[in-house]
Amino acid sequence: MxxxxxxxxxxxxxxxxxxxxxxxxxxxxxxxxxxxxxxxxxxxxxxxxxxxxxxxxxxxxxxxxxxxxxxxxxxxxxxxxxxxxxxxxxxxxxxxxxxxxxxxxxxxxxxxxxxxxxxxxxxxxxxxxxxxxxxxxxxxxxxxxxxxxxxxxxxxxxxxxxxxxxxxxxxxxxxDAAHHDLVLAVTSHAPHLIAYTMVGVADHLRRVSGEEVIQYSAAGFRDFTRIAASDPTMWRDVFLHNKEATLDILGRFTEELFVLQRAIRMGDGQQLHDYFTRTRAIRRGIIEAGQDTEAPDFGRTPGARPAG
Amino acid sequence: MxxxxxxxxxxxxxxxxxxxxxxxxxxxxxxxxxxxxxxxxxxxxxxxxxxxxxxxxxxxxxxxxxxxxxxxxxxxxxxxxxxxxxxxxxxxxxxxxxxxxxxxxxxxxxxxxxxxxxxxxxxxxxxxxxxxxxxxxxxxxxxxxxxxxxxxxxxxxxxxxxxxxxxxxxxxxxxDAAHHDLVLAVTSHAPHLIAYTMVGVADHLRRVSGEEVIQYSAAGFRDFTRIAASDPTMWRDVFLHNKEATLDILGRFTEELFVLQRAIRMGDGQQLHDYFTRTRAIRRGIIEAGQDTEAPDFGRTPGARPAG
CATH class of the missing domain: 3.40.50.720 (NAD(P)-binding Rossmann-like Domain)
Known part of the structure; x- marks a missing residue:
């Protein structure tokens, strides 16, 4: 070099x-x-x-x-x-x-x-x-x-x-800067706000003790907590400074969530199955693009303990 | 043994x-x-x-x-x-x-x-x-x-x-079975539906090409795609069979999301910062409970390529 x-x-x-x-x-x-x-x-x-x-x-x-x-x-x-x-x-x-x-x-x-x-x-x-x-x-x-x-x-x-x-x-x-801000609203900013929100819901939930949420977090939730552990000041600024694109994507997200919630409420299994089959294909594309590991569970060690 | x-x-x-x-x-x-x-x-x-x-x-x-x-x-x-x-x-x-x-x-x-x-x-x-x-x-x-x-x-x-x-x-x-179903709605079922939804939003978004969403997925979105790559039949059945607890948690999630969306729209940085600081503490609890690795980014290899 x-x-x-x-x-x-x-x-x-x-x-x-x-x-x-x-x-x-x-x-x-x-x-x-x-x-x-x-x-x-x-x-x-x-x-x-x-x-x-x-x-x-x-x-x-x-x-x-x-x-x-x-x-x-x-x-x-x-x-x-x-x-x-x-x-x-x-x-x-x-x-x-x-x-x-x-x-x-x-x-x-x-x-x-x-x-x-x-x-x-x-x-x-x-x-x-x-x-x-x-x-x-x-x-x-x-x-x-x-x-x-x-x-x-x-x-x-x-x-x-x-x-x-x-x-x-x-x-x-x-x-282009505007295009960057929209792409990142999809791939990063909205996912971060959603992860923060879900972790906040778990935190508030009084019927479920905090200990149980943490103890049994390995079933999906813990992935959200990793994202929601990111630097608070950096992320506050991201949302305040990419306000329009983030709110646009969150609006689309809420619409989509309501469609799936309604399918659950109405018992429309076919709609859910079709949706989940489509989303699975996107993961394949990300692995083929070299953007993530194919190793199960990110290659995470089973039952990993803190290093310290 | x-x-x-x-x-x-x-x-x-x-x-x-x-x-x-x-x-x-x-x-x-x-x-x-x-x-x-x-x-x-x-x-x-x-x-x-x-x-x-x-x-x-x-x-x-x-x-x-x-x-x-x-x-x-x-x-x-x-x-x-x-x-x-x-x-x-x-x-x-x-x-x-x-x-x-x-x-x-x-x-x-x-x-x-x-x-x-x-x-x-x-x-x-x-x-x-x-x-x-x-x-x-x-x-x-x-x-x-x-x-x-x-x-x-x-x-x-x-x-x-x-x-x-x-x-x-x-x-x-x-x-108790009912308690199990509520705890899992928080730690697993709602997070899975949310991940499926966010991946679906990215899939639909026409203004952003699919290639860019995949190419630049490393900024948070790819974690959602891993969860949303889970077996469609298994998950369809989970939502249809834990309908009430899942809809309950999703309702709480949407309320909370709206509060944060409003804070973004109104430019309330203090509220966002406070929220993100609280959620960060939960991650610490999960690592201390031995439920996840402390290694940055799950110990994922930088730029991991598919094995095959």
């Missing part, structure tokens, strides 16, 4: 930025890696694990950087830009890793200095864990990293960022 | 019965294991892999058995009982592995000959795969196997069945 940037500044030091730091160091892709997080505790943790050169301000982190990565919740992008704009180097490339693209573009572009290249991005990678200790170098391996470049994006800056991303093991694709 | 039953008859040769055959043979728990499935293709497959002594009728399979396991979809239990009742040995124990208990009790008990012991059961174990080839000996290891014995159940017959189940590696618990 050859170095792609001289100095990469990571703003926000969570799972994604942390994994980037590991992957860039492993591949020798950046001359220097600096980082900043708003929370002093996060900065201390990042220092303890020697994640990167941790700075005490975003301004210090970005000074002289030829790549700045905005790895904060999407609601915090505008605020970060006001902190860093006066300190950006000429010709800098700025990218972000937010799960919503149109609202990040709206938040960032008004702050861009002349000559800076902003290329919005979104790695489709993550786990239910968060924070600087959650990162690992192989997070992006064989995963998609979507870029939603603006019409006037500089081709050389785009090609260089693409080189960094593919060198970290990811596959890149490009699409 | 010592032999618990002289002859075990498996009616239905899917994932659960197949796994029982492997586990019982591995542990030397049964003198003989016979089996029957309605489909000739399933019987042929079971013979090819030497799963057990495959019979061409349920009557033949149960003749002389001291344990009969009903491992068919819950809607097929009554029909199976009419086939086997005249051929049951005196003092036989009958159990089932259905995901719903009250309706199985209602279906089975009218057919029971005098002196037969019926002990309804439900192993909380499974994968998204089905059929005789899907079984494996360790499926039940460290998993719960719920029993819902009737008030007049013979204690010796119950203790013997319990011995078989724990020898296959499972942990047993006992509860």
């Amino acid at each position: 050859t170095q792609v940037y001289d100095k990469v500044a990571l703003i926000g030091l969570g799972l994604i930025a942390g994994s980037m730091a590991h992957a860039m160091r492993e591949g020798g892709l950046a001359g220097r890696i600096t980082g900043y997080a708003r929370s002093a505790e996060t900065r201390d943790t990042a220092r303890q694990i020697a994640l990167c050169e941790v700075c005490d301000s975003a301004a210090e982190a970005v000074a002289g950087a030829d790549l700045v990565v905005l790895a904060v919740p999407v609601g915090a992008m505008a605020d970060v830009m006001t902190q860093i704009t006066p300190h950006l180097a000429p010709g800098v490339t700025i990218t972000d890793v937010g799960s919503v693209k149109q609202s990040v573009i709206d938040a960032v572009t008004p702050h861009l200095p002349a000559g800076a290249h902003f290329i919005p991005g979104h790695p489709l990678a993550g786990t239910e864990h968060s924070g600087p200790r959650a990162g690992f170098a192989s997070l992006f391996r064989n995963r998609w990293w979507l870029l939603t470049p603006l019409p006037d994006t500089d081709p050389d800056a785009l090609a260089r960022l693409d080189r960094l991303i593919t060198a970290m093991g990811a596959k890149t694709d490009r699409m | 010592t032999q618990v039953y002289d002859k075990v008859a498996l009616i239905g040769l899917g994932l659960i019965a197949g796994s029982m055959a492997h586990a019982m043979r591995e542990g030397g728990l049964a003198g003989r294991i016979t089996g029957y499935a309605r489909s000739a293709e399933t019987r042929d497959t079971a013979r090819q892999i030497a799963l057990c002594e495959v019979c061409d009728s349920a009557a033949e399979a149960v003749a002389g058995a001291d344990l009969v396991v009903l491992a068919v979809p819950v809607g097929a239990m009554a029909d199976v009982m009419t086939q086997i009742t005249p051929h049951l040995a005196p003092g036989v124990t009958i159990t089932d592995v259905g995901s719903v208990k009250q309706s199985v009790i209602d279906a089975v008990t009218p057919h029971l000959p005098a002196g037969a012991h019926f002990i309804p059961g439900h192993p909380l174990a499974g994968t998204e795969h089905s059929g005789p080839r899907a079984g494996f000996a360790s499926l039940f290891r460290n998993r719960w196997w719920l029993l819902t014995p009737l008030p007049d159940t013979d204690p010796d017959a119950l203790a013997r069945l319990d011995r078989l189940i724990t020898a296959m590696g499972a942990k047993t618990d006992r509860m």
Whole structure:
């Protein structure tokens, strides 16, 4: 691997930025890696694990950087830009890793200095864990990293960022920001809200004790709890900033759910069976596309115990 | 391990019965294991892999058995009982592995000959795969196997069945059938219907091409597709036979979803953040109860490719 940037500044030091730091160091892709997080505790943790050169301000982190990565919740992008704009180097490339693209573009572009290249991005990678200790170098391996470049994006800056991303093991694709936000509302945002909701229902249910819900969770529910264990701040911002697409998909979801509920109530077994047969085929497509493991139950160890 | 039953008859040769055959043979728990499935293709497959002594009728399979396991979809239990009742040995124990208990009790008990012991059961174990080839000996290891014995159940017959189940590696618990059906509506039945629904929405969505939904599924949606790949016949029957509890939980789910949808629409970030923080704690409880792995993303291999 050859170095792609001289100095990469990571703003926000969570799972994604942390994994980037590991992957860039492993591949020798950046001359220097600096980082900043708003929370002093996060900065201390990042220092303890020697994640990167941790700075005490975003301004210090970005000074002289030829790549700045905005790895904060999407609601915090505008605020970060006001902190860093006066300190950006000429010709800098700025990218972000937010799960919503149109609202990040709206938040960032008004702050861009002349000559800076902003290329919005979104790695489709993550786990239910968060924070600087959650990162690992192989997070992006064989995963998609979507870029939603603006019409006037500089081709050389785009090609260089693409080189960094593919060198970290990811596959890149490009699409329009609005289209990205709709696709992700289907594949990620609505499923997350639904999982949060179902876990909330279980939590509230007074007739069933909490212990039983947890004890007997292995029958499907526990998969929802994994998704519903994701970072609350990140997800609050996703829903508030991809409001229209998420509400659109949730509306379709509720209609569809009512159709199936009615089939249950009316005892229409044929309708249920037909529906469940169609959905089964989609799983096959995902496995064939290399997007998930075919191993039963995700290859989960039977009766796995906590590691610690 | 010592032999618990002289002859075990498996009616239905899917994932659960197949796994029982492997586990019982591995542990030397049964003198003989016979089996029957309605489909000739399933019987042929079971013979090819030497799963057990495959019979061409349920009557033949149960003749002389001291344990009969009903491992068919819950809607097929009554029909199976009419086939086997005249051929049951005196003092036989009958159990089932259905995901719903009250309706199985209602279906089975009218057919029971005098002196037969019926002990309804439900192993909380499974994968998204089905059929005789899907079984494996360790499926039940460290998993719960719920029993819902009737008030007049013979204690010796119950203790013997319990011995078989724990020898296959499972942990047993006992509860009332109606309570079982409500707990499972929360932890399994409602989550499955919701997953089926979300996958159906993605399938219908015309503005987003199928390829993109599949290509970019790694962001949460693919977990739903695993659940929604479960056996359509089994699940049709679960919903039709646990109708009231499932509709109750789905009603609560919809109410809760509307509350969160409204918070998104009104931009109430605090409400969303509070909700997501509470649901995160439930995940912690499940991991501490040993019901799931703590490994990020279920320990799924990054970018796993199909094995075949």
